[in-house]
Amino acid sequence: MVGDDQAWSEGAVCRDADPDELFVEGAAQNRAKAICTGCPVRTECLAYALDHRIEHGTWGGMTERERRSLLRRRPLVRSWRGLLESARSEHEQLSGPGEDLPWTAVG
Secondary structure, X not given: OOOHHHHHHHHOHHHHOOHHHOOOOOOXXXXXHHHHOOOOOHHHHHHHHHHOOOOOOOEOOXXXXXXXXXXXXXXXXXXXXXXXXXXXXXHHHHHOOOOOOOHHHHO
């Protein structure tokens, strides 16, 4: 059963994907990240991985290396979900809903 903080996962594009496609290395990570493009719960997925310090796999369009880098650049962030949802809201006000978020801008 999915916990309250994981209810978002029901809407994930990758929900029915083979996990072996998301937990890959090297060039295959670009294919894994492409699965996340346009996912309606990308923000929640990435925030979950960052808040829980998940070390493996592609989550919210970021690889483990990209997430580690982001965590190092922003060590004082207590809630990635709050930060990313705020960034998404601000981004949508500036450019309209539905556009991909530039996650590197939060670093």
